[in-house]
Amino acid sequence: MSCILQVENLVKHFGPVQAVNGVSFAIERGTCFGLLGPNGAGKTTTVEMMEGILPSTSGSIQYKGAPADEDFRNEAGIMFQETSLQEFIQVGETLELFSRFYSRTRPLNELIERCALGEYLDRDVRKLSGGQRQRLLLAIALVNDPEIVFLDEPTTGLDPQARRNFWQLVNDIKQEQKTLVLTTHYMEEAYELCDEIAIMDHGRIIAQGSPRALLKKHFDNSVILLPASEVPASLDQDHRLKMHRMNGQVEILSEDVNATIELLMAQRIPLTHLQIRSRTLEDLFLELTGRGLRN
Ligand SMILES: Nc1ncnc2c1ncn2[C@@H]1O[C@H](COP(=O)(O)OP(=O)(O)OP(=O)(O)O)[C@@H](O)[C@H]1O
Structure with a gap:
């Protein structure tokens, strides 16, 4: 070319x-x-x-x-x-x-x-x-x-x-x-x-x-999403989970989805509404600049 x-x-x-x-x-x-x-x-x-x-x-x-x-x-x-x-x-x-x-x-x-x-x-x-x-x-x-x-x-x-x-x-x-x-x-x-x-x-x-x-290049992880109401606040302090709460949801960044789900199950977190998504360009932009694209 x-x-x-x-x-x-x-x-x-x-x-x-x-x-x-x-x-x-x-x-x-x-x-x-x-x-x-x-x-x-x-x-x-x-x-x-x-x-x-x-x-x-x-x-x-x-x-x-x-x-x-x-x-x-x-x-x-x-x-x-x-x-x-x-x-x-x-x-x-x-x-x-x-x-x-x-x-x-x-x-x-x-x-x-x-x-x-x-x-x-x-x-x-x-x-x-x-x-x-x-x-x-x-x-x-x-x-x-x-x-x-x-x-x-x-x-x-x-x-x-x-x-x-x-x-x-x-x-x-x-x-x-x-x-x-x-x-x-x-x-x-x-x-x-x-x-x-x-x-x-x-x-x-x-x-x-x-x-x-x-x-x-920038991501080797996925995002696990759960309703915030189903995740007790005590889990926020668990250093094994990279998580934050936003708009009524908990987002967990996971390099090993199986291991993260096992951990959540061990904590008796209901997984009925669990969603997993790949990282997107929107995430990349947010990570690079600290701002959303439509700010
Ligand atoms: N004619 C102009 N005079 C003075 N400042 C300008 C002029 N045109 C653009 N700018 C400034 O230059 C910067 C870049 O503007 P530009 O329009 O290229 O951004 P953009 O990425 O295309 O934004 P948008 O997505 O809103 O179209 C902005 O700070 C804007 O205010």
Whole structure:
């Protein structure tokens, strides 16, 4: 695989605010690269510098081995968080309008089918549901048949069903060997779509790798969950258990689930409502930064 986009020591200051503080990574062609982090981590600023929308304070961005130029602008597709769609015009007209900006375009009927917009071509863009609007914004990002597509928090505000439908669309785009750059607050989304993720905090990358590799590297334990009411307070002092109480539940971190369950049984703790879960990217973020992703 070859690298399509390389970011080297990227820095962005807004006056006294150090939004991005020396970020470096390389994105392989045909992969989905995810930037994760809490509000204000510097994701959008990083992506906007990569897209060429925002000048950097210092650092370099190379597209196909050279500074991003006209080729990049023609070969990149951007799905903005809040593209101000022209009001009072319809979905079909919007797609035609955007397709006029490029010399090379993808056939609109193909895009309409791909993004399931056929039923809404005559609809005023203000009358679209959240999911329909995101599909239109994605179709706009694909209008120039880009090699690299930027998706900035594409499913924020969508209901779970619409989010899953959108993931299917993104997976279809991946099948076409296009490169994707995704920013998201949703760990499940990153886990589902990304081949590689970089977790940002305070303008820096604090962890990077494939979601599975990151979890494997950082965790060798599982979480055992029990209703707090069924675990006596005396067990909180048991040094053999790494446990804490949260939201009416007891969470026990266990490197050896069998041994932990035996210990609980010996203490006559009822196990009817016991649940076991693997560690998630959300746990990883919490462990690395001490904060939740949506704080
Ligand atoms: N134009 C600007 N002027 C001043 N400060 C800015 C500007 N844009 C962003 N910032 C600041 O830079 C930091 C990084 O912001 P950025 O929007 O890149 O974070 P983010 O990770 O994308 O957050 P979110 O998830 O909320 O979109 C924040 O402290 C933000 O307030």
